[in-house]
Amino acid sequence: xxxxxxxxxxxxxxxxxxxxxxxxxxxxxxxxxxxxxxxxxxxxxxxxxxxxxxxxxxxxxxxxxxxxxxxxxxxxxxxxxxxxxxxxxxxxxxxxxxxxxxxxxxxxxxxxxxxxxxxxxxxxxxxxxxxxxxxxxxxxxxxxxxxxxxxxxxxxxxxxxxxxxxxxxxxxxxxxxxxxxxxxxxxxxxxxxxxxxxxxxxxxxxxxxxxxxxxxxxxxxxxxxxxxxxxxxxxxxxxxxxxxxxxxxxxxxxxxxxxxxxxxxxxxxxxxxxxxxxxxxxxxxxxxxxxxxxxxxxxxxxxxxxxxxxxxxxxxxxxxxxxxxxxxxxxxxxxxxxxxxxxxxxxxxxxxxxxxxxxxxxxxxxxxxx
Amino acid sequence: xxxxxxxxxxxxxxxxxxxxxxxxxxxxxxxxxxxxxxxxxxxxxxxxxxxxxxxxxxxxxxxxxxxxxxxxxxxxxxxxxxxxxxxxxxxxxxxxxxxxxxxxxxxxxxxxxxxxxxxxxxxxxxxxxxxxxxxxxxxxxxxxxxxxxxxxxxxxxxxxxxxxxxxxxxxxxxxxxxxxxxxxxxxxxxxxxxxxxxxxxxxxxxxxxxxxxxxxxxxxxxxxxxxxxxxxxxxxxxxxxxxxxxxxxxxxxxxxxxxxxxxxxxxxxxxxxxxxxxxxxxxxxxxxxxxxxxxxxxxxxxxxxxxxxxxxxxxxxxxxxxxxxxxxxxxxxxxxxxxxxxxxxxxxxxxxxxxxxxxxxxxxxxxxxxxxxxxxxxxxxxxxxxxxxxxxx
Numbered sequence: 001x002x003x004x005x006x007x008x009x010x011x012x013x014x015x016x017x018x019x020x021x022x023x024x025x026x027x028x029x030x031x032x033x034x035x036x037x038x039x040x041x042x043x044x045x046x047x048x049x050x051x052x053x054x055x056x057x058x059x060x061x062x063x064x065x066x067x068x069x070x071x072x073x074x075x076x077x078x079x080x081x082x083x084x085x086x087x088x089x090x091x092x093x094x095x096x097x098x099x100x101x102x103x104x105x106x107x108x109x110x111x112x113x114x115x116x117x118x119x120x121x122x123x124x125x126x127x128x129x130x131x132x133x134x135x136x137x138x139x140x141x142x143x144x145x146x147x148x149x150x151x152x153x154x155x156x157x158x159x160x161x162x163x164x165x166x167x168x169x170x171x172x173x174x175x176x177x178x179x180x181x182x183x184x185x186x187x188x189x190x191x192x193x194x195x196x197x198x199x200x201x202x203x204x205x206x207x208x209x210x211x212x213x214x215x216x217x218x219x220x221x222x223x224x225x226x227x228x229x230x231x232x233x234x235x236x237x238x239x240x241x242x243x244x245x246x247x248x249x250x251x252x253x254x255x256x257x258x259x260x261x262x263x264x265x266x267x268x269x270x271x272x273x274x275x276x277x278x279x280x281x282x283x284x285x286x287x288x289x290x291x292x293x294x295x296x297x298x299x300x301x302x303x304x305x306x307x308x309x310x311x312x313x314x315x316x317x318x319x320x321x322x323x324x325x326x327x328x329x330x331x332x333x334x335x336x337x338x339x340x341x342x343x344x345x346x347x348x349x350x351x352x353x354x355x356x357x358x359x360x361x362x363x364x365x366x367x368x369x370x
Numbered sequence: 371x372x373x374x375x376x377x378x379x380x381x382x383x384x385x386x387x388x389x390x391x392x393x394x395x396x397x398x399x400x401x402x403x404x405x406x407x408x409x410x411x412x413x414x415x416x417x418x419x420x421x422x423x424x425x426x427x428x429x430x431x432x433x434x435x436x437x438x439x440x441x442x443x444x445x446x447x448x449x450x451x452x453x454x455x456x457x458x459x460x461x462x463x464x465x466x467x468x469x470x471x472x473x474x475x476x477x478x479x480x481x482x483x484x485x486x487x488x489x490x491x492x493x494x495x496x497x498x499x500x501x502x503x504x505x506x507x508x509x510x511x512x513x514x515x516x517x518x519x520x521x522x523x524x525x526x527x528x529x530x531x532x533x534x535x536x537x538x539x540x541x542x543x544x545x546x547x548x549x550x551x552x553x554x555x556x557x558x559x560x561x562x563x564x565x566x567x568x569x570x571x572x573x574x575x576x577x578x579x580x581x582x583x584x585x586x587x588x589x590x591x592x593x594x595x596x597x598x599x600x601x602x603x604x605x606x607x608x609x610x611x612x613x614x615x616x617x618x619x620x621x622x623x624x625x626x627x628x629x630x631x632x633x634x635x636x637x638x639x640x641x642x643x644x645x646x647x648x649x650x651x652x653x654x655x656x657x658x659x660x661x662x663x664x665x666x667x668x669x670x671x672x673x674x675x676x677x678x679x680x681x682x683x684x685x686x687x688x689x690x691x692x693x694x695x696x697x698x699x700x701x702x703x704x705x706x707x708x709x710x711x712x713x714x715x716x717x718x719x720x721x722x723x724x725x726x727x728x729x730x731x732x733x734x735x736x737x738x739x740x741x742x743x744x745x746x747x748x749x750x751x752x753x754x755x756x757x758x759x760x761x762x763x
Contacts, residue, residue: 166620177620178539183721192436192446203621204436205631206721207711216711219519220538221630223620 057261057268058102058318061129066108069095070128073113077233077341077348078134078154078257087111090341091132094153094259094276097331098130101275101323106330120145123262130272132259134230147260148269151276154258155354155363157251158190159229161236164246166223171198171250177223178203182213186253191226194252214239224248228255233348242347249351271317277366278324281306282333284357284366289332292325306369313369324369334364413730426735428726429454435721437713439629450722457718458739464635464714465701465743471640472700473693476647483652494648501645507706510638514710517637518630527617535615535622538630542615545626555609558601565597566590631712635704643700650696654689655681686758694751698744705740715739 061067071092072079079089092111099109114122114133123131124146134156135141137149160179162168168177171194181188183206195202205222207213214235217225225232229247236242261272282288285303287295296309304310307328308321315321331337342350356362383389417423429451436446440456441463482494501509521538522528528536535542573586602609615625658681666676705716716736723732 175619176623183717183724188721189434189725192434195436196446202436203438205438205711206435206713206717208708212709212711215515216519219515220523221519 054265055267055318057129057265058271061102065103066110067095067099067102067130068110068112068128069098070114070119070122070131070133071095071111072133073111075134075230075234076237077346077350078230079113079132081111081113088341090154090337091134091257091259093331093337093340094132094279095130097279097327097337098272098275100326100330101271101278101319104320104322104326106326120147123147123260126262129268130259130261134257135260137256137258141260146263148263149256150259150261150269150272152256152258152363153276154230154256155251156229156255156257157354158187158226158253158255159232159350160224160226160248160250160252161217161232161245162224162248163220164244168223168248170248171195171200174202174224175200176202178205178221180205180207180213180217180222180225182206182210182227183208187227190253210235226252228253229350230257233342233350237347247350249353251354267318271319274317275327277369278306278327279331279334279337280357280364280366281369282324282328283335283364284359287328287333289329289336292328296325302369417730424731426731428728428731431726433722433725435725437718438711439632439713450726453718453722454715454735457713457715460713460718461701461704461707461715461743464632464639464704464707464712467636468639468643468700468704469697471636472643472647472696475640475644476696477651479644479648480651480655483648484655498645498648501642502649504642506638506642506703507709509642510634510706510710513638514630514634518634521630524617524621527622533614533625535617535625537617537622539621540627540629541633542622542625542627544612544614545624546610547613549607549609549611551605551607552609555601555605558597558604562594562597562601566594569593629712631707631710634710635707635712635714638710639700639703643696643703646696646699647693650689650692651685653692654685657688658684683758687755690751690755690758694748694755697747697751701743701747702740 069092071087072089073081073087075089077089079087079091081087095109095111096106100106102108112122112128114128114131116133119131119133119135120141122128130150131147132153134154135149136156137152141147142149160171160174162174168174174195179191179202181191181204188204188206191204205216207216210227210231213225213227216222218239227235229251232247236245236247239245259272259276261269281302282292285295285298285300285306287298287303287307292307295303296307298304298307301310305313307325308314308323312321314323317323320326332340338352338355339345342348352360352362354363356364358365380386414424430449432447433444433450433453434446435453437444437453437456439460441459442452442456444452444456479494479498482490483498485491485494518541519538521536521541524537524539526537530536533544567590569590570586573584573589576582613624615622615627618624662680662684663676666680667673671679704714707714708717708720711717719732719736723729726732
């Protein structure tokens, strides 16, 4: 019997030697010219339905009479459509703000749900005017995919979710605890890095897929579960008792989310960007949808310039003078938009964290209206 | 082939059956080699187009992820290779414990199935039928989600007599921590072990010579225990101090803690494999002809003596080969650990694969490792089988 195994062992040895030989050999023979054919042609082939150029997008939108906005329809708090067909979420409200800036009417917007796979094509081909769909800002997307990121509207990042009754509020509170995480992700690596840097000891409980990870967390196997915050939020809504869990005010990685426009129309880019700045500045100056009328006579000249009570900033963007007034009166400032979808009174509550004003320790910072 | 030598000349080689057979084999061998070469070449080309080459040098890179339970000193800044070893040791641990426990349980089940007691026989049969018709993966997930994660939370930990703590973070049992007299005590342990082996060997030869020998399985452990106890009390202080598990902060600490993942995997594997081993044992016992038992009883052996001296030695030859496959099955099935999150060889390799992108190398490494396990187990079991084989004269 034993003898029969020798050929198998021999084969094993041969395989090992072969593998070692492959490993030992240096780079492939240069004569064969292993040219890597990357599909770089794809972005070059994009044909814009509207000729690219300054001002064409605004013109097309205005002649159409509404804004077409590519959104998500499945992530509560960011882009979600309810049973009655109503859209909600911070990404959705940005579309409304942009429509208010252009038309003075926040309802002059058509929401077009796009999937993660088709979103960039939809933008490139002109099917949508702007993409506002929890999209992470990254180098390739900002360049090769033919789009420009307007500004970060939500600083997402890897977060931690714990049971509210555990009393844990920060990473140090998890010392000696167990954390559920999904295997093979950057999440797993970030977790190890962040806890090592903080000098906090923990035990990972690592699972094959998201379902397994959250099932184990739900059973109390871990003190905390970690993934991107937007993922935690939507996962929490399907836990048995969503209110019993809180997402900590801790961010472990960078996932900047924001709207994206096509390359080639700088005016449209400016409009999209300054709409974001109007939302942020309004919060900074304390301008809300409730007090915006009284703010028209504010003693702060910058508020007056922003709202169009003074100066000609609207015309510089190709918009009416009261564009920002319309945004704030109809949609609200950044805080109002945030709290409507992600605030403490919503099922998808996420602490502001990095998404606070720079004056409050966050990252939200808008250039001056001048 | 020609059966008898013929007078006339041999037929031309293309009609010579021996040559044709040889040619066919050479052609087949060449075809296999060419096909294999094509596959490997295809893979290497594919990798080259991705801008990578084969190699195991990446195993020296920093892993960057943490593992829950390791037997080596793995940390996140260790190389991938140490992570791989951590997984390897965990697989060996689970397999070794699984093989021992499932053998014990399997023998009990196999004997119980042949019991004359209706209740015992019925229970054993019901158990075997249930286990053999379950999917192991489902069974493991049941043990994990349905049993060990349903234990109380840490803050409601249940403490059993003997300071055993039950929580869904793990089961803690008291455990000894070596003190400064441990190295000296260890010598006594080795001495006791040597004595036990000596007793087994001596009794074996005495049994051969006289046909009567005391039971080595009783006396050897007793001798070991006696030496160990003597060593314990001869030390100025106890070589081990008792460490009790206790709830501390968010987790349980101290003693020896078995995680739910480990418990689920071992319980699932043992209970499942034991059913198959039970059937193997039953078949082995039934393969011994009835006449052997009757003859043994006729010469006045007790039923225990009959089982030990007559039935079991003969049953073993029938049992060993299928038992080997059950051991191999258990080892290979331990790769289902990934379903319950226990960091075994496959699980850790999968993580390394995901983090490093080295799919071909990692999968090859994992396959070779499992193959090595299986071959080593097979060689050992074949050796043992050759030893217990009935020498027919």
